[in-house]
Amino acid sequence: MSARTLAASPGLSDGDVARIRVDFPILLERPHGKPLVFLDSAASSQKPLQVIGAMDDYYRRYHANIHRGVYHISELATEAYEEARRKVARFIGAASAAECIFVRNATEGLNLVAFAWGRRNVRRGDAIVVTEMEHHSNLVPWQVLAQETGAALRFVPVDDSGLLDLTQLDTLLDGAKIFAFTAVSNTLGTVNDVALLAARARAAGAISVVDACQAVPRMPVDVQAWGCDFASFSGHKMLGPTGIGVLWGRLELLDAMPPFMTGGGMINVVRLQSSTYADVPARFEAGTPAIAEAIGLGAAVDYLEAVGMDAIHAYELALTRIALDRLAEVSAVKIYGPPFEHRTGVISMTVGDIHAHDLATILDSEGVCVRAGHHCNQPLMEKLDVPATTRASFYLYNTAPEIDVLIRGIEKAKGIFGIA
Amino acid sequence: MNDFGGVDDLYRDFILDHYRHPRNAGTLENPDATFEDNNPLCGDRIRMDVRIAGDRIDDVRFAGRGCAISQASASLLTEAVKGKTVAEVEQLSDEAVLENLGISISAVRLKCALLGIKVLKSALALKRG
Structure with missing residues (x-):
């Protein structure tokens, strides 16, 4: 090819x-x-030999934990993991690799934003706006955040043709802290105008959180051109393995956020009573990450870019x-x-x-x-x-x-x- | 896992007949026991109303919507349990329900086939309290 x-x-x-x-x-x-006719890639795509091979190669030749060992194969593993982050960052037009947090999947990325940004910034009397066409993964975390903070949850309606009805959008966004929406509907295939929705959110003083799960695998994506604040997507829908996904966020927002999960790998100094936390992205990657899967995702990005x-x-x-x-x-x-x-x-x-x-x-x-x-x-x-x-x-x-x-x-x- | 190679074996005429013309369809006024549940996987929904006379199922009606397997299975179940004692129905095993259904069900469709008995047992358990 x-x-x-x-x-x-x-x-x-x-x-x-x-x-x-x-x-x-x-x-x-x-x-x-019968010959396999696989028409369910929106749920999870199949994997090319290049992805399977990259993970196999890691396990056979240089498996070791990352960011810890001072020996050669640990350095190789660390470099491959960070190279995968750089590939993903370039692929989606991120300003820097540090803006790309490796998570398990898009769901975890969205929960990370709801937990770390939401609990620090959303108060009673605020509003959280989502759309009627969201996957449960971009709905339930906001329901929980609204319940815990006392914020109101509002919905951008879907019209009979399956498009977002934006006639009341500015009213809905009045007083909103968060506007969470999908780039592409997983049910109807509707492609939303992310740049427009993100701009409207910004004008209203809300951050925009994009479920990019169906967009990143199937169309060119540039998060800076989108002008959104966060975007989350899964590796397994874009030729990569399960168990790896990406939360992209603007660096100044990520920098100001407290950790989501805590433990090893995300700390700076640990004392018995308290600790200080590592910089972004390590702050949001507690514990040993999915190293092979990140490397596999990097190979998937290579494949998609080559085509x-x-x-x-x-x-x-x-x-x-x-x-x-x-x-x-x-x-x-x-x-x-x-x-x-x-x-x-x-x-x-x-x-x-x-x-x-x-x-x-x-x-x-x-x-x-x-x-x-x-x-x-x-x-x-x-x-x-x-x-x-x-x-x-x-x-x-x-x-x-x-x-x-x-x-x-x-x-x-x-x-x-x-x-x- | 059961390889139910031929769908003709799954969608036999009597299954489609029970799906198109469900027996004991509808609801009962003032039932002695009632319960409604759904299968979150596919959104199948079944409600069962039961009238009990002494220790026996005197009448049973079901209402719902969903796939042919869930609705036909519930229809067949209502025919099978009418006249049985409450204790007999409570002890009815999943295997017995599937045997009564008479077709081989793959693992992913088991929840469809067993939704009716699950709802019926829940109704009886709720009455027992």
Whole structure:
């Protein structure tokens, strides 16, 4: 795979994708004797050999704890861990590597902000604003913060087309300390205008906290261009391993925050009665971190950059266009979410009155992996008035013929349930 | 894990029939025991109302929405427990419920298949207090 040829094209050619697929050994699996058609990357992406190999190499050749040992392989491990941080920082346009805190996942990053920034800065009478389209991970931490501080929790509504209704935004932001919102809806695929929302938050005197989980894997992201204050995302959705994620925050905010978790690795001087804390980012990385996973995430960033985020985004949109057009021709299929121009590669649907779990089970029998359920988004599902939807999501290793397999599976389900 | 290779085996005609035409559907006025619960994984929801005469289940009704497996399983369960003693139902094992269901259920769908019995037992436990 040549980074240059790929980056030069607006998307990915069939040949590019064929070469990419070779890097993903899991795509050779045959569940129920059928080729694996993995359409659930929005939940967790598959891993290329380069990521698996980087972690394997660390465990085989230079595993040691970091920031402690004075011996050679500990230095190698420390350097690889910090190099991964620099790669991530460059990848998202951070001002410095110190702004990138390694956490377990996006959920932990959001909890870190709610705990360390929120408990120090939010008081009774303040407001916390979130949107109706948030994943539970960007809702529940703010519910808890509101309950503990006595702050009010307000919601930016979602309109019938699946877009944020911003008509009352300035009223909602009046008196707000925090505006937390997602860059991309994990349920509807809606792409929000992060720069605009962050600017409105700033104008109202609130910090902006972005759930970047679905954005960082699938589109070019520059946190400084976004102009937000915090952004959190998971490694496992962007070709990296589970157990590693990133909280990015503006350095002056991170610098002023107390620790989230305490213990080894995050201290400066420890006395029996009290301690002083290390500088950012170490202050927020108590205990031995996920070293192999951070190195794996660094390899994932390398892979994504070699293919090119512009190309990945363009290709994913091309697949989404094909899927929306094909699904529109299938009777009884109802698609949720906004028009194509506001979307990325996440499609939520229902098929007649077939429950999402029944549809997913039948698709699974054809080797097709989709998400079924409420997508950790129960309030939005209640608003849409559906018990659950089936979600297909695309990534750089998916192909147009796989969409045909999806549609054949939907037709099979309609046959079983007697739907015309 | 159970490899239920053919979905035709899972979605047999009698399962789809119970799903489309649930037996003992609805609610009871002034039930002796009632409970409602959901399966947070998929949002399946089932309510069970029970009328008890002496020590026996005199009548049972269920209401809910969800997948074919959860709704058909609850429908079959209501047929199976009517006329049984409360003690018999309380001692009903998950295995017995699955056997009565008559299809092989994969591990991820077990919660769907067992939601009905879970709700029914909760209703009876609540009455016992």
